[in-house]
Amino acid sequence: MTEQAASLPPKPPFWNDPHIRAIVFQAVALIAAITFGWRIFDNTQDNLSRLGIASGFDFLSSSAGFDIIQTLIPYSAASSYGQVFWVALLNTLLVSALGIIFATLLGFIIGVARLSKNWLIAKLALIYIEIFRNIPLLLQIFFWYFAVLRAMPSPRQSLSLGDTAFLNIRGLYLPAPHVQTGFGWVLAALGIAIILVIMLARWARQRQMATGQSFPVLRMSLALLFSVPLAVFWLMGSPLHWEYPELRGFNFQGGLVIIPEMASLLLALSIYTAAFIAEIVRAGIQAVSHGQTEASFSLGLNSHLTLRLIILPQALRVIIPPLTNQYLNLTKNSSLAAAIGYPDLVAAFAGTVLNQTGQAIECIAITMAVYLTISLLISLTMNWYNRQVALVER
Amino acid sequence: MNSTKLLTTMFAAACLLAAGAAHAGATLDAIKKNGFIKCGVSDGLPGFSYADEKGNYSGIDVDVCRAAAAAVFGDAKKVKFTPLTAKERLTALQSGEIDVLSRNTTWTSSRDSAQGMNFTGVTYYDGQGFLINKKLGVKSAKELDGATVCVQAGTTTELNLSDYFRAHKMKFTPISYDKSDESAKSLEAGRCDVLTSDQSQLYAQRIKLAKPDEFIVLPEVISKEPLGPVVRHGDDDWFDIVKWTLFVMVDAEELGVNSKNVEEMKKSTNPDIKRLLGVEGDKGKDFGLANDWMAVVIAQVGNYGEIFERNVGKGSPLKIERGLNALWTQGGLQYAPPVR
Numbered sequence: 193m194t195e196q197a198a199s200l201p202p203k204p205p206f207w208n209d210p211h212i213r214a215i216v217f218q219a220v221a222l223i224a225a226i227t228f229g230w231r232i233f234d235n236t237q238d239n240l241s242r243l244g245i246a247s248g249f250d251f252l253s254s255s256a257g258f259d260i261i262q263t264l265i266p267y268s269a270a271s272s273y274g275q276v277f278w279v280a281l282l283n284t285l286l287v288s289a290l291g292i293i294f295a296t297l298l299g300f301i302i303g304v305a306r307l308s309k310n311w312l313i314a315k316l317a318l319i320y321i322e323i324f325r326n327i328p329l330l331l332q333i334f335f336w337y338f339a340v341l342r343a344m345p346s347p348r349q350s351l352s353l354g355d356t357a358f359l360n361i362r363g364l365y366l367p368a369p370h371v372q373t374g375f376g377w378v379l380a381a382l383g384i385a386i387i388l389v390i391m392l393a394r395w396a397r398q399r400q401m402a403t404g405q406s407f408p409v410l411r412m413s414l415a416l417l418f419s420v421p422l423a424v425f426w427l428m429g430s431p432l433h434w435e436y437p438e439l440r441g442f443n444f445q446g447g448l449v450i451i452p453e454m455a456s457l458l459l460a461l462s463i464y465t466a467a468f469i470a471e472i473v474r475a476g477i478q479a480v481s482h483g484q485t486e487a488s489f490s491l492g493l494n495s496h497l498t499l500r501l502i503i504l505p506q507a508l509r510v511i512i513p514p515l516t517n518q519y520l521n522l523t524k525n526s527s528l529a530a531a532i533g534y535p536d537l538v539a540a541f542a543g544t545v546l547n548q549t550g551q552a553i554e555c556i557a558i559t560m561a562v563y564l565t566i567s568l569l570i571s572l573t574m575n576w577y578n579r580q581v582a583l584v585e586r
Numbered sequence: 587m588n589s590t591k592l593l594t595t596m597f598a599a600a601c602l603l604a605a606g607a608a609h610a611g612a613t614l615d616a617i618k619k620n621g622f623i624k625c626g627v628s629d630g631l632p633g634f635s636y637a638d639e640k641g642n643y644s645g646i647d648v649d650v651c652r653a654a655a656a657a658v659f660g661d662a663k664k665v666k667f668t669p670l671t672a673k674e675r676l677t678a679l680q681s682g683e684i685d686v687l688s689r690n691t692t693w694t695s696s697r698d699s700a701q702g703m704n705f706t707g708v709t710y711y712d713g714q715g716f717l718i719n720k721k722l723g724v725k726s727a728k729e730l731d732g733a734t735v736c737v738q739a740g741t742t743t744e745l746n747l748s749d750y751f752r753a754h755k756m757k758f759t760p761i762s763y764d765k766s767d768e769s770a771k772s773l774e775a776g777r778c779d780v781l782t783s784d785q786s787q788l789y790a791q792r793i794k795l796a797k798p799d800e801f802i803v804l805p806e807v808i809s810k811e812p813l814g815p816v817v818r819h820g821d822d823d824w825f826d827i828v829k830w831t832l833f834v835m836v837d838a839e840e841l842g843v844n845s846k847n848v849e850e851m852k853k854s855t856n857p858d859i860k861r862l863l864g865v866e867g868d869k870g871k872d873f874g875l876a877n878d879w880m881a882v883v884i885a886q887v888g889n890y891g892e893i894f895e896r897n898v899g900k901g902s903p904l905k906i907e908r909g910l911n912a913l914w915t916q917g918g919l920q921y922a923p924p925v926r
Contacts, residue, residue: 244819245680245702258744259751259760269748338771346776361776362734441732442722442779443759452777453761533763539739543673544762547740550701552677 236553251549252277258544260535262451273545280540281562287457287536288523288566294462295522296515299469306474317470325467330528332464336456337532344452347443356436358444364455365437368448374431381424382417389413453534457526465522469515476511477503508581516574520567527563537562613685613821614658614874622664625651626684629669629765632790633898633906634690634710643667646709646897647688650815653831653887654686657879662886671764673740676701679818686828688815690784692742697816706829708814710898711910711919713807714746715785717792720802722779727806731756736769736778738762746809747782770794773801780804784811789904827873834880836922837862838889840913845888848881862925869925880925890920 206212240247252274259269264282267275305317324332342361345351350360358365396407425431437447480503488498530539537559546555617623627635627647635645652662670678670689679687680702690712691697693705716727724730727750737744739762751758761778763769770791773781783791785807792798815832817825838844841859843851852863860866864878871877887893894911898904912918 240702242820243680243702244699246700257748258762259748259758261760261762269752342775342777442730443732443734445732530764533739533761533768535762539762539764543764544739544744547673547676548745550676550680550697552680 240553246549246551247554249554251551251554256545256548258548260540261533262454262535273549276545277537277541277558280535280537283534283540284523284526284529284536284538285566287454287461287529287534288526290458291461291465291522291526292519294458295465295469295518298462298466299518300473302466302470303473303477306470307477321467321470323467324463325471327464329460329464329525330531332460333456333528333532336459337452341452341456347439350439350444356434358437358439360444361452362443362449363452364450365444366448366450367434367436368446370433370435372431372433374428377428378421378425378431382421385416385420388416388420392416451534453529453532456532457529457534461522461525464525465518468518468521472511472514472518473507476507476509479510480506505581506583509578509583512574512578512581516571516578519570519574523566523570524563611821611823613682613817614824614827617658617685617824621659622666623651623655623658623686624668624684625654625665626668626670626675626678626687626689627651628689629671630767631690631787632793633786633902633904634790635667635669635688637667637669644897646893647690647815649887649893649897650688650709650828650832651686653835653883654815654828656883656886657827657831657834657873657875660876660879660882662883671740672738673764676703679703679816682818685824686815686817690787690813691816692784693812693814694742702819703816704819704825705812706815706817706825707832708812708919709832710786710813712784712786712811712813714743714782714809714811715788715807716780716782716804717773717788717801718780718804719773719776720800724780724804727804727808728754728756730758730780732758733779734759734761734777736761736763736772736781738766738769738783739764741783742809742811743783750808766791767794784813786813786898786904786906789906790898793903823874827875830873831883832890833922834862834883834925835888835890835893836913836920837925838880838884839891839920840915840922843884843889844892845885848885852881858924 237247253272255270256273256276257269260267260276260279262283263279264286265275265278267279302317302320305313306321308314308317344359344361347360347362350358350365352358356367392412393409396409400406435446437444437449439445484502484506485498488502489495493501526536527538529536530543533539542555542559546552549555625648627643627645630636631645633645635643635647637643648667651665651667655664656662658664668678668684670684670687675687675689675691676697678684686706688709690710691705692712693708697703698705716730718724730751735747735758737747737760744760744762747758747760761769761772763772766783766787769778769781769783772778774795781788781791785803788803792801792803795801815828817828837858841856841862843859843862848863851859852865854860854863857866861869863881863884864870864876868877870879873879876882888896891913894908895901898906899908908916908918910919912920914921
């Protein structure tokens, strides 16, 4: 024992111990970071009070005093700056969510079209992609807003669609649905239909596993989803009232309006992002080796089933991660809204509220935190979905 | 464009974060060290601040900065102009990106207090009005119920507009743009029925429209808009200089001193004029500047009346009457404390 211990090299001094060194370096780095952060915070407080600029978040509860063109929740000039924040946030979320849906649909269609065997369709898809992803987004927003939607007629010369919907330079006016008593039953019926569809899908799957017989799940589900709520709707005596837009005074009143600011932003965001998504979809499909298709065919699956059961599940693994990036980009790009007066978070909150209160640091900090949160949430959701479609090794 | 704006704001915020604690007088020291004044002006408002195709600025707001440069350096050209939108301007001043903001900005209590600024005076007494297409047949702002209104984001105009419609129990749809040009384009295209802004701006914007004759300014003036130069808190010396540059120009008009006769006037026997032009006493030196700085300002930039007529009055396409901006001796509001 003693001989062995003596033959060991002497213990190195602690400053040469890699373990201790690592801890010390990390501690130093952490302290430096905290000191730096504190110094900035302290300095800011100091400068603000020296210049006599108000700081803190009290301003959120004082009344805003200005109006906003599009509000999804009740808002008036008497509402607080805090309410402006929610209005602006919802406007951002609305345009981002719709943009993501449209961009995805359009992107998948164009992406598949790009691989079409039809020469014309493939070339058209290629032209679409090359044009829209190579023109700056801001320009595209200006194009839709200043060139296309400005060409609409004035309210008095509106384009009328069967006297229920009207299109003019002020936007697209649609009838607004007003729910009446009994509509709850229709929603309940829809809920039941959804549960039925899920049960049906499970049953069909189990039956196929057991007997090998397939069942037209999609068609039956659609039939269920439509017929059950519709039947209840008629039974309850159509408990939905439509309010039609009417030309009164300067403009159409009543109904639902899609303002051109929102329309052009949505168009530009969807079309621009769809071009990128199309390329991602194309790459994803091409990443699945052709041998898979041949193997599938030789097993007797037709081309539709091959696409659905063999190619898409494998392509999705390649598609999802870059698709997430596009969703994040779209959400962040929606802040270009400020350029055309759409009241999103950047325009209404980081713009107008910042200016009316002069509290730049608070407003910008809140706005950055919100975009960070939205982006992280999208990432989390997409990562979860990615795990669902990931290849399960057996 | 928007991202640049966001960047500007963030940069400004970063400057606020990073700027070290400074002693009073830092602004004036920095100006003297730089050799020029950093002046924030409008992004394009004829008569107030407008850059021609060669990039030469002109306008009342521009002349105020030139006068301050003449006061500090004896040379009215030592100014660097930064065009700012309504939304950017206050942060730019707070963060030190500019030394003085001379951008048709309304003097309000919250800007003086919570936002940490000092208004140095009033260059132009204005009020908010409405510009509308004649075709609509509207004669008064009270007939505007249900109208769509274009307005510039981040201005007092936006607040007055809401107040006015609330007070008269009328409804309206606001569209807030960052730039006044976008509002004007929208009015022309019919996106909005009416454009609201300070009256002086309405006249200025009207001459930029393709068919100015088709638009009229409604008679109602719905607010008080005293427009003036602003500096930030914390440098009283600089505040005094900007404030008195304006006063000197008003006093000069009252005493009949202008850019053409300033040399002759130095021989005047009137003690007020003698003090103003630095011939008698050392009123100029008290500001820490050359004793004759007031005379230099008048010689290089002119008195208030000259500036007004040249930029927005009879000598300009705007042809705005002096009105409230006449001297107090002529029934207006322009009044300056004496040099004494």
